[in-house]
Amino acid sequence: xxxxxxxxxxxxxxxxxxxxxxxxxxxxxxxxxxxxxxxxxxxxxxxxxxxxxxxxxxxxxxxxxxxxxxxxxxxxxxxxxxxxxxxxxxxxxxxxxxxxxxxxxxxxxxxxxxxxxxxxxxxxxxxxxxxxxxxxxxxxxxxxxxxxxxxxxxxxxxxxxxxxxxxxxxxxxxxxxxxxxxxxxxxxxxxxxxxxxxxxxxxxxxxxxxxxxx
Numbered sequence: 001x002x003x004x005x006x007x008x009x010x011x012x013x014x015x016x017x018x019x020x021x022x023x024x025x026x027x028x029x030x031x032x033x034x035x036x037x038x039x040x041x042x043x044x045x046x047x048x049x050x051x052x053x054x055x056x057x058x059x060x061x062x063x064x065x066x067x068x069x070x071x072x073x074x075x076x077x078x079x080x081x082x083x084x085x086x087x088x089x090x091x092x093x094x095x096x097x098x099x100x101x102x103x104x105x106x107x108x109x110x111x112x113x114x115x116x117x118x119x120x121x122x123x124x125x126x127x128x129x130x131x132x133x134x135x136x137x138x139x140x141x142x143x144x145x146x147x148x149x150x151x152x153x154x155x156x157x158x159x160x161x162x163x164x165x166x167x168x169x170x171x172x173x174x175x176x177x178x179x180x181x182x183x184x185x186x187x188x189x190x191x192x193x194x195x196x197x198x199x200x201x202x203x204x205x206x207x208x209x210x211x212x213x214x
Contacts (some may be wrong), residue, residue, distance in 0.1 A: 001035040002042050009048050009059055010115035010156060020049070020057040046149050048156075063153050065202075071148065072198045076191060078145050079129065083174060083190035084183040085136035094135040098175050101128045106168050115155075121164065122155055128171055132178075154201040163200050170196060 005025070008014045020040060026033045040057045043049040049057045063071065086094075101124050108121040126149075133145040170193035177186035 001029070001031060002039040004029055005036065005039040006043060006048065007115045007119075009043065010152070012156075014059050016059055016062045016156070018059050019055070020059065022056065046152060048149075048152060060153075062156055068154070068198070068202065071153065072194060074148065075145075075194050078141060078148075079133070079194060080187035080190045082133045082136040082138070082141055082145060083178070083186040085138060085141075086132050087178050087181050087183040087186040089137035090132075090135035090178055094131060095175075095179060097131055098128060098135075098178070101131065102168060102171050102175060105164070105171065108164060118155065122152070125167065126152075132174070135178075154197070166196065166200070167193075 005014075014020060022033050022036050022040070026036045029036065040049050040051075044051050044057070048060055050060055051057050090098075105121060105124045105128070108124070109117070130142070130146050133142040136142060170189070173189040174186060174193060177189050
């Protein structure tokens with residue numbers, strides 16, 4: 001149920017900012033209201049839903065250019081530092097896990113318009129950043145990186161078609177620096193990746209957006 005509702009949010013079937021009628025959504029999905037409420041609560045933890053007192057849930061708004069800039073500024077503060085620390089502190093098992101993630105990302109098809117097209121790639125992308133942050137050995141830093149849920153919000157803007165090869169190559173550069181135990185190179189590789197990602201995920205003109213194409 002969670003994935004069904006999440007797909008509707010990511011594909012804008014539930015429009016950004018729209019109020020969610022739990023009973024209506026339950027009827028649409030042919031389930032009781034309880035699993036819908038559970039799904040919405042989980043999506044709230046991912047900041048894809050907002051629960052308002054006495055008003056129920058609504059889908060979060062899309063990031064505007066200022067909010068996207070704020071998100072990347074926060075990531076550029078946190079994640080290069082996490083990469084630097086991971087180069088010093090990552091264990092062999094964590095490095096192996098990161099390598100496995102990159103290899104699986106490479107096997108994914110290029111991104112498409114629908115959430116179903118890029119769901120696995122997005123999950124792997126998020127996992128790479130989360131595992132790297134955990135490998136830094138700083139729990140508060142790792143928690144801050146995880147709580148941004150940056151990938152979900154960026155992919156609601158656009159799925160960045162054609163970015164699989166670029167993203168995988170950038171992750172490989174980060175991983176190479178970790179394996180070399182080079183903190184400076186790791187931080188630089190992460191910063192380069194984030195700046196490139198910022199360009200890839202910038203909001204598209206309305207006429208070319210997923211919403212407008214429907």
